[in-house]
Each structure stands twice: as structure tokens, then as C-alpha cells.
Amino acid sequence: MFFPNFSDLKISSDTSIVSIFSPDEIISILRLTESILMEENSLLEISAPLKIIGDLHGDFHNLIRLFDLIGTVPKEKLLFLGNYVDIGMDGIEVSVLLFCLKIRYRDRIFLLKGNHEIPAVNKMYGFYTECDMKYGPGIWWDFQCCFNRLPLACLVSQKVFCVHGGLSPELTSLQEIRDIQRPSEPISSGLEMDLLWSDPTNRGDGWFQSYRGISYLFGKRVVDEACKRLNISLIIRSHMVVPDGFEVMNGRRLITVFSVANYAGNAAAVLCVNEKLEVTHQKLTAPYPLLQVPAFPLTANLDSTIALSDMKQVKIFLKF
Numbered sequence: 001m002f003f004p005n006f007s008d009l010k011i012s013s014d015t016s017i018v019s020i021f022s023p024d025e026i027i028s029i030l031r032l033t034e035s036i037l038m039e040e041n042s043l044l045e046i047s048a049p050l051k052i053i054g055d056l057h058g059d060f061h062n063l064i065r066l067f068d069l070i071g072t073v074p075k076e077k078l079l080f081l082g083n084y085v086d087i088g089m090d091g092i093e094v095s096v097l098l099f100c101l102k103i104r105y106r107d108r109i110f111l112l113k114g115n116h117e118i119p120a121v122n123k124m125y126g127f128y129t130e131c132d133m134k135y136g137p138g139i140w141w142d143f144q145c146c147f148n149r150l151p152l153a154c155l156v157s158q159k160v161f162c163v164h165g166g167l168s169p170e171l172t173s174l175q176e177i178r179d180i181q182r183p184s185e186p187i188s189s190g191l192e193m194d195l196l197w198s199d200p201t202n203r204g205d206g207w208f209q210s211y212r213g214i215s216y217l218f219g220k221r222v223v224d225e226a227c228k229r230l231n232i233s234l235i236i237r238s239h240m241v242v243p244d245g246f247e248v249m250n251g252r253r254l255i256t257v258f259s260v261a262n263y264a265g266n267a268a269a270v271l272c273v274n275e276k277l278e279v280t281h282q283k284l285t286a287p288y289p290l291l292q293v294p295a296f297p298l299t300a301n302l303d304s305t306i307a308l309s310d311m312k313q314v315k316i317f318l319k320f
């Protein structure tokens with residue numbers, strides 16, 4: 001099988017992927033990736049140091065700029081928190097590059113599932129149309145077979161819990177995530193849906209109805225209790241656009257990271273976790289004029305005053 005040289009891909013990033021890979025080559029990449037993903041647990045358990053990347057949303061140029069900034073595998077260990085496709089029109093390029101890197105360096109790059117790696121979602125938000133335009137609609141199904149095998153969460157050095165969305169009222173032990181069988185397609189409600197869809201809120205302590213109309217919002221007390229119950233010290237998740245690309249919330253126990261610059265006038269960030277589990281960040285500013293993308297329902301409805309005061313609290317804990 002043909003593996004692209006990374007720098008070749010970079011040079012040809014203006015060239016359509018259709019001229020690089022035939023449909024059969026794409027399907028081979030997907031099948032190989034699926035077999036590797038199925039050797040992994042639904043809860044990945046890996047160790048720091050590593051870098052953690054949030055939503056990418058089909059922006060291939062953004063991904064290449066990120067690699068230029070943060071380095072790539074095998075030198076760096078990378079954990080991606082999902083949402084590879086939709087909104088941007090290069091979801092195939094983004095996923096296929098990450099899958100190729102996974103095939104080549106399976107112990108250096110880890111890919112979690114996001115709420116857009118669900119067929120009902122990426123049929124509506126652009127990925128189906130992209131597949132149809134580039135390779136015909138059939139290949140969209142092949143991607144779903146790969147997406148539904150992605151792991152759902154990751155525990156870093158036994159202490160940092162990483163997930164696309166957030167916590168769940170049904171998450172009483174990490175074993176429940178290990179027990180999730182894949183391939184899986186979560187529907188309507190339950191643990192798997194919450195891991196992909198829930199959001200933190202600074203507006204209260206408990207569980208609240210989500211403005212997304214799906215899953216929940218969870219407050220500071222829920223985060224504190226989960227840290228105790230799961231014996232973790234920090235939650236890192238993506239799923240929401242935040243102005244600086246990262247935002248510390250719910251006291252100092254939760255960080256949101258979002259890695260597409262200019263999704264809604266925002267910077268992109270990547271979190272770096274060292275051996276001592278200290279967290280720093282690398283930041284990508286928006287390089288071109290604001291792209292007007294309708295932000296709802298992905299944008300957080302945060303009270304920025306409260307979020308800022310949270311940030312002040314955590315200076316001792318986090319070395320930015």
C-alpha cells in the first residue's frame with residue numbers, strides 16, 4: 001500500500017485528495033485503521049508526556065499549521081479528542097492523514113471519537129456532501145465503519161481523564177467505559193452519548209438540561225465528585241469553541257481545548273501535558289479574515305466573567 005510522505009502532503013495541500021488516493025486506497029486505509037482501533041480498548045490508557053488536540057472540523061490547512069507549531073509523530077505523542085469532520089470541507093483529508101499516521105505510528109498517536117463521528121450528525125453537517133462530491137456517497141458508509149470503532153475516552157497517567165464532550169450521570173466507574181462494546185452507534189441517551197455530547201457549565205453545581213437539546217450540562221460539584229469517585233485530578237475535553245482555544249473551567253479541574261483557529265473568530269490551542277502532569281499550551285491565532293460560520297449549536301453559552309475568575313484561581317496549578 002502507498003503511504004504518503006508527510007511533506008509531500010504538505011506541498012500538495014492545495015491539490016484535491018482525489019488525485020492522490022483512489023477510492024480503493026481510501027477504503028484500504030479505513031479497513032487497516034479499523035483493525036488497529038479494534039485492538040484498543042474503549043478507554044485508552046496511556047502515559048504523559050503528550051499533546052492533546054481538540055476539534056479539527058475538516059480544516060486541513062489548520063491541521064498542517066498545527067503540526068508545524070506542535071511537531072508531529074513519532075517525535076511527539078499526540079491525543080486527538082475527535083470531531084475530525086463536518087463544517088470545513090476537508091474532513092476526508094484530515095481523517096485520512098490522521099488514520100495514515102495511526103497505521104504507521106499506532107503507539108504515538110491516539111484518536112478518540114467526537115460527536116461528529118456519528119452518521120446522523122455528519123450526514124447533516126457537511127461530511128456526507130463532501131464524500132459525495134469527492135468520491136461518491138458510498139464511501140461515506142466506509143468512513144462510518146471506521147468512526148464507530150474509535151475509542152471513547154482516554155486516561156492519561158491514571159490521573160487525567162480525556163474525552164470529547166464530558167461527564168455522564170451514568171459514569172460511576174471507569175470500568176463502565178472499558179465495557180462499552182464497539183463498533184457502536186450511540187442513540188438518543190446514555191453513557192456513550194454523554195461522553196460525546198455533555199458540556200461543563202459555570203452556572204451552577206449540579207446537572208442541567210443542555211442548550212444543545214441532547215445530553216446535559218454539569219456544574220462544579222459534579223466535576224469535584226467525579227474526580228473523587230474516578231480518582232482523577234483533571235478532565236480535558238473539547239466540544240466547545242472558546243476564544244483563546246483553551247479555557248479552564250469548573251474551578252481548576254476541567255480544561256476545554258479547541259483546535260480550529262477562526263472557527264468563530266477564536267484562536268486554536270493544543271494542550272501539552274508533561275511527566276509531572278503540569279499543563280501548558282501552544283496557541284495558533286487566526287491567520288486570515290474571520291470566516292463567517294454559524295456557530296450554533298457548537299458554541300458554548302458561557303458567562304465569560306465567571307470563566308475568567310476560574311482562570312485566575314488556577315494559576316498555581318497550571319503553568320501557562
Ligand SMILES: [Mn+2]
Pocket residue numbers: 055083114115116164238239240
Ligand atoms: Mn463536539
